[in-house]
Amino acid sequence: MERKDMATERIAIIGGGPGGLMLARLLQRQGKCPVVLERDQHAQERPQGGSLDMHGETGQYAMERAGLREAFVAAARPEDQGDRLYNAEGTLLFDRNEPTDDRPEIDRSVLRQILLNSLAPGTVRWGRRITRIASEKGGFLVYGDGWSEQFDGVIGADGAWSCVRPLLSDAVPFYEGVTLVELGFDVARHPRISKLTGSGKMLAVGDNRALITQRNGYGHIRGYVGVRVAESVAREWGKWSGERVRQALRDAFAGWAPELRDVIETGEFIGARPLYALPVGHSWKSQAGLTLLGDAAHLMSPFSGEGVNLALADAVELADALTSVEDWSSVSRYEHIVCARATVAAEGAAQGLRSVFSSKGVEHVLGHYRARMRT
Ligand SMILES: Cc1cc2nc3c(=O)[nH]c(=O)nc-3n(C[C@H](O)[C@H](O)[C@H](O)COP(=O)(O)OP(=O)(O)OC[C@H]3O[C@@H](n4cnc5c(N)ncnc54)[C@H](O)[C@@H]3O)c2cc1C
Known part of the structure; x- marks a missing residue:
C-alpha cells in the first residue's frame, strides 16, 4: 500500500497498556500524532x-529510545531482584540475594504513569472500548459504543482478547490449564510474608501447584497461588467471594508447610486469573494499514517474564517501521521480526509453566535456577 503523507496520516492505537503507550510516545517523538x-x-x-x-x-532499551531512561532509573528497584525457591515442606533450596543480571524491577502502575506523563495532553482517549473495525475507503472505521471514527492505520495493542487480531488471524487464545489467584500484602502488617519473600521473589513448588510472592514498591508484596484446575472451575472462581476461593485453595494446599500456607490464609484477595496463550509461533498474513503488538500478537504465560518487555520492544520496532519508508513493506518486516522473537520467548514460557506445574515437583525447577546462576 502507498502510504499517505506521513505528517497527516491518522493512526489509531487500540489499547493503552505498556505496548500501546510506548508506541504513542515513540511516534510523537518522530512528529506524528497518534491517538490511543x-x-x-x-x-x-x-x-x-x-x-x-x-x-x-x-x-x-525501549525506555532509552523513548527518552525515558532517567525516569525509569529514578523509579526502578534494582535491590528487589533476589530469588528464593522452597519445596512444599518449607525447605529453602535456593537463595540468591545479589542480582546476577541487570533486570531492575518496576511496579506496573508506575511504568504506566511514566509513559502517560510523557505523552502530549489528549493523546489517550479514555472510556473508548472498541467494538468493531471495518475497512472503509482505503482506511478503517473504528466503532465504539454509539460512535465511529475514520483512521488510515490501526494498531492492535489491546492485549489478550484483542478486537483487532480477528481481522488478521483466526488464532484464539487457549487456556493453559493453570489459574493464578492473586493476593496482596502490606509488608508492615505481614512481617512473616516479608521474611518468607526475601529480597525479591519467592517460589514454592509442589505437586502440580505453586505459591509465589513478589516484592512490589511502596511496602507491598503481591502473591499468586497457582493450581491446575479446569477452565470452567476457574470461571466459577471469578464469580465467587474471596473467602470461598480461599477455602478451595486451603484444601488444595493441605499438607504444605504452615509458613507457606500463611500466604493463602493472610493475603487480601484480588482475583483469579486463568492463564491463556496464543499458539507458539503465532503469525499472520500482513495486511496494509493494520498490525498487532504485544499480547495481542503473542500472548504467553508469565513464566518467561517477557510479556511487557516484548510489548515495549515491539513498539520500538513498529515505530521505526512506521516512519522509515513510504509503504507497508517495512511493517511486514516488523511483523516477521517480532513473531520470530516472540516464538522463542513463548516456547520458554510454555516450558516454564510445564516445569513449575508438574508432578515431578521442585527438582526440575531447582536445576533451572542453578543453571541461570552459571550463565
Ligand atoms: C499474573 C501475570 C504476571 C505477569 N508478570 C509479568 C512479568 O513479571 N514480566 C513481564 O514482562 N510480563 C509479565 N506479564 C505479562 C504482561 O502483563 C503482558 O505481557 C503485558 O501487559 C502486555 O502488554 P500489552 O500492552 O501488549 O497489553 P495489556 O497490558 O494487556 O494492555 C492492553 C490494553 O488494551 C486495553 N483494551 C483491551 N481491549 C480493548 C478494547 N476493545 N478497546 C479499547 N481498549 C482495550 C486494555 O484495557 C489495556 O489497557 C504478566 C502477566 C500476568 C497475567
Missing part, C-alpha cells in the same frame, strides 16, 4: 498488577 483509544475510564480504574523486571535488551 483505551477502554478504561481513567488510569486508576483497575489495579494494574504486580512488579515487572525490565530486561536490558528489550524493556530498558
Whole structure:
C-alpha cells in the first residue's frame, strides 16, 4: 500500500497498556500524532498488577529510545531482584540475594504513569472500548459504543482478547490449564510474608501447584497461588467471594508447610486469573494499514517474564517501521521480526509453566535456577 503523507496520516492505537503507550510516545517523538483509544475510564480504574523486571535488551532499551531512561532509573528497584525457591515442606533450596543480571524491577502502575506523563495532553482517549473495525475507503472505521471514527492505520495493542487480531488471524487464545489467584500484602502488617519473600521473589513448588510472592514498591508484596484446575472451575472462581476461593485453595494446599500456607490464609484477595496463550509461533498474513503488538500478537504465560518487555520492544520496532519508508513493506518486516522473537520467548514460557506445574515437583525447577546462576 502507498502510504499517505506521513505528517497527516491518522493512526489509531487500540489499547493503552505498556505496548500501546510506548508506541504513542515513540511516534510523537518522530512528529506524528497518534491517538490511543483505551477502554478504561481513567488510569486508576483497575489495579494494574504486580512488579515487572525490565530486561536490558528489550524493556530498558525501549525506555532509552523513548527518552525515558532517567525516569525509569529514578523509579526502578534494582535491590528487589533476589530469588528464593522452597519445596512444599518449607525447605529453602535456593537463595540468591545479589542480582546476577541487570533486570531492575518496576511496579506496573508506575511504568504506566511514566509513559502517560510523557505523552502530549489528549493523546489517550479514555472510556473508548472498541467494538468493531471495518475497512472503509482505503482506511478503517473504528466503532465504539454509539460512535465511529475514520483512521488510515490501526494498531492492535489491546492485549489478550484483542478486537483487532480477528481481522488478521483466526488464532484464539487457549487456556493453559493453570489459574493464578492473586493476593496482596502490606509488608508492615505481614512481617512473616516479608521474611518468607526475601529480597525479591519467592517460589514454592509442589505437586502440580505453586505459591509465589513478589516484592512490589511502596511496602507491598503481591502473591499468586497457582493450581491446575479446569477452565470452567476457574470461571466459577471469578464469580465467587474471596473467602470461598480461599477455602478451595486451603484444601488444595493441605499438607504444605504452615509458613507457606500463611500466604493463602493472610493475603487480601484480588482475583483469579486463568492463564491463556496464543499458539507458539503465532503469525499472520500482513495486511496494509493494520498490525498487532504485544499480547495481542503473542500472548504467553508469565513464566518467561517477557510479556511487557516484548510489548515495549515491539513498539520500538513498529515505530521505526512506521516512519522509515513510504509503504507497508517495512511493517511486514516488523511483523516477521517480532513473531520470530516472540516464538522463542513463548516456547520458554510454555516450558516454564510445564516445569513449575508438574508432578515431578521442585527438582526440575531447582536445576533451572542453578543453571541461570552459571550463565
Ligand atoms: C499474573 C501475570 C504476571 C505477569 N508478570 C509479568 C512479568 O513479571 N514480566 C513481564 O514482562 N510480563 C509479565 N506479564 C505479562 C504482561 O502483563 C503482558 O505481557 C503485558 O501487559 C502486555 O502488554 P500489552 O500492552 O501488549 O497489553 P495489556 O497490558 O494487556 O494492555 C492492553 C490494553 O488494551 C486495553 N483494551 C483491551 N481491549 C480493548 C478494547 N476493545 N478497546 C479499547 N481498549 C482495550 C486494555 O484495557 C489495556 O489497557 C504478566 C502477566 C500476568 C497475567
